[in-house]
Amino acid sequence: MTAPLHEAHPAGAGPALPNTQQGMRRRNLARVMHTVSAEGPLSRAAVASRIGLTRAAVSTLVDELIRSGLLEELGPERPGRVGRPGSALAVSGHGPAGIGAEIGVDHLAVCAVDLRGEVRSRAVRYGANRGRAPEPVIEELTEMVRRVLAEAEGEGLWPAGLAVAVPGLVARDARTVVRAPNLDWRDTDLGALLPVDFPLTVGNEANFGALAELWLGDGTPRDFLHVSAEIGIGAAVVVDGGLLHGTRGFAGELGHMPVRPDGPECPCGGHGCLEQYAGEEAVLRAAGLEPGADRVGLLAERAAEGDEDVRRALRDAGTALGIALTGAVNLLDPESVVLGGALAGLAPWLLPSLEAELDRRTAGPACPVSVSRLGPEGPLLGAAHSVVRAVLDDPGVVAERG
Amino acid sequence: MTAPLHEAHPAGAGPALPNTQQGMRRRNLARVMHTVSAEGPLSRAAVASRIGLTRAAVSTLVDELIRSGLLEELGPERPGRVGRPGSALAVSGHGPAGIGAEIGVDHLAVCAVDLRGEVRSRAVRYGANRGRAPEPVIEELTEMVRRVLAEAEGEGLWPAGLAVAVPGLVARDARTVVRAPNLDWRDTDLGALLPVDFPLTVGNEANFGALAELWLGDGTPRDFLHVSAEIGIGAAVVVDGGLLHGTRGFAGELGHMPVRPDGPECPCGGHGCLEQYAGEEAVLRAAGLEPGADRVGLLAERAAEGDEDVRRALRDAGTALGIALTGAVNLLDPESVVLGGALAGLAPWLLPSLEAELDRRTAGPACPVSVSRLGPEGPLLGAAHSVVRAVLDDPGVVAERG
C-alpha cells in the first residue's frame, strides 16, 4: 500500500488529496509545512501572509502540526521591527525521517534525513555487487538500514518511509526492478525482499539524482533534463517540478537514442546508439584503457594529465551526447540541461564539444548546460528527500503518530 | 487577461483553483460537468455516487449549473429498475459555445462547438495565405468569426472564448505568433489584431490536433506522442492528459531531430535533420514532383497508382521518421504514437517502414503506432474544444452569465 511519492507538487498545492473539507485542510497543512521548510524560521503571521490565509487559520494549522511533532516553536523572534515579535516556527528536527538507500554496482549506502533536510545518520559499504543474487545484497542492505535506523531513533527520529535507488528500470508500482543489467537482476520484487513496517519505494537511480538536483540544487529550474551516466546513459525529464515517468515507468532512456543510424549494431537491436559512443565501455575502449574498478576516476585523472587519447575519446563522447541532446532539447524545450552522475566529474572535457554540437544544431538561444554539484551523492540524497517531501506534501497522513 | 486553457486536468480535478472553500465548490462544479459530459444523461443520484458526494450536495451543485445554463433537465428517466426514476441531466446545448479558428497555409476555417461537443456552425474559405500580411488575413478571419457567431447566437449559444490554431510557434502567453515560416509571420500579436470581447487563445496547430485526438479520439490514451506534418514536422507531447508546453512554449519540435548527423546542412544550422528526409519539400523532391498546391493529395494519388518513385520516397521518409521517433519514444515512454495531419493521409505508405525501423531500434514490446481518424479537421476541432474544456474545467467562471 505504498503511497505514490514525489509526484508533481508545485510546492504545497498537492492535488492527490480528495476534494473535501478534510482534503482542503490537509492541503493547507502541506502549504504551511512547505512555506516554513523553504523560508526558514517564520512566525505564524508571516506564514499567513505568504499562503494567503488568516493568522487565525494558520494558528490552528500550526497547533496541529506542533502536536504532531512536525513543527517546533523556537521561541520569540529577535525584535528588530516595530510591533510585538512573532514566535519563530521551524520544521522539527525530532519528528519523522526519510530513509534513503542506494544499491550501486560497487557500493551500498543508506542514510537518514530529517525534515529539515539534514543528514542525521549514514552508512556506506564498498564491495562489488555485480552478479550477486538479490537476496544477499538486500540482506546486507537491510542490516545497514537497521543500523542507520537505530542511530536515528537515538536522536528522536522515527522512519516515515524508505526509498531505494537502483541502477535499473523500475516498474510503475515502484517496487519491482524490471531490469538492472549492471547487477544482472530481472523482475526482482524488492518490496517482498525488504520487509519494513513503513512505506517502501523503489526508483531509478538517475531519477532520484534528478530529484536531488531539483530539490537541493542551487537555482535549478522546474523544467530541466538531468543526464547521468553510470554504465548506461539515462536522462530524467523534470516537467513542472515533477518527474516524467512514462507509461511503463521507463521514460528517460537516452542511451539508445540513435546517433549514427548506420553505425555498429547495439545489443538493444538498434544501430549507432548513443551508448556506443558515450557509454563508459565505449569511451574506455576509445581511450585505449581496460575496463576495471573506478574507471571514471581513471579517465578524469588521465584527462587532467593531458593524455591526448583520453581527451579525444571524451571530446567524441561529448559530441555524441550533443547530438542526442539536440533531439531531446528540441522535443522538450527544457529550461536547462544538467549533467550529473559520472558525467559531472568528466564535464571539463565533455562540455566544450557537447555545447558546441548542441548550439550548432538548435536554432535560437542555446539551452544552457550546467554541471551538478551534488556528484555521486545525488541518488542517495534524492531517495531520502523523496520521503521527506512526501511528508511535507501530506503532513496529515503522519499526524496520528508522535 | 486570458486564462490558461487546457492545462492538465484529470477529468475534473482541476488544480488551478485556489485552495479555499470557493475553490472546492468550483472544483466540484467542474466534477459534475465532466461526469455528465462524459457519461451521457445521468440523474443527480448517479452523479453523486460517481464523484463521491452526497445527493444533497450534488443537488445544490446541479441547481447552480442549471441556473447558469450549463446543464439541462431532460425530464424523468425511463423507469427500468425498481425505485423512483431519476431526472436525467444533460449538458446544455444552448449555453456557452467554444469558437475555434484555424489559419492554414491555404485556407481559413472557423467553427462553433457547443458544450455537448457538437459543431453548430462553421465556415471555410480557401485561398493561399502564404506571404500575406497578418492584417488582411485576420480581418478576413474576423469576418468569418462574426458570421459563425451570428449563426450560433441564432441557436441560443453565446461565445465563451475563441481559440486560434496557427501553423507556427506560439509564445507562452498564448497570444503572439513568434514564428510561422509558412505564412512568413514573425512576432505577430494576434491578441491585438483580433478584438473580441471574450477570452482569446492562440496555439500551435499541431498541439490543437493532439488535443483533438486526446479528447475526441477513440480509445486514445492519456500519454501519447502526436506527430503531424504540414510543412514542418511537429510532435505534440501529451503527458497525463495534458499538453507539454516547454519553457518557451516550443516543445514538440521533431523536424530538427538529427537523423543523419553528417547529412546535408539544414537552414536551422544543424545537419541531416528529419525535415530533410521526411519534410514535404524533401519528399516531393525525392519523388520527382514539383512543389505546388495540394501536394499531399498528389502524393497519395500517385502512391495509390503505384508510382514507384513516390512509394520509395515515402518509404524513405517513413524510415527517417522511425529513426527520429525511436529517440522520442525512448525518452518519453508514451503509450502510443499517433500520426496526424498530412501524415495521416500518407500513412499506408509510411507506416511499414516507420514501424519496422521503430521496432528494430527499441527494446521490449514495441510502441504501437496508430493513425488519427480526425484527419485535417483535428486542429480546428481541438481549438474549439479547448474552449469547451475550459468551461467544463471551471464552470464557475462562466456562471455569472446566462
Added chain:
DNA sequence: ACTATTTCGTCATGGCGGTTTACAAATTAG
C-alpha cells in the same frame, strides 16, 4: 517616563460547503 502605534497571537462569531437524517414522491415486486 508615558502614551500612541504597530504587530502578533488568540478568541468568539459568522458564513459557506458538504454531511447526516428525515421525509415525500415515484416506481417495481409480491
Added chain:
DNA sequence: CTAATTTGTAAACCGCCATGACGAAATAGT
C-alpha cells in the same frame, strides 16, 4: 394494495476558514 426501493429535497449539524475584537509585546514620539 402493500412492502420495498430509489430519487430528490429540506432541516439540522459539523468542519473549516474569515471577520472583528482583544490583550500582549515591541517601537516611536513627546
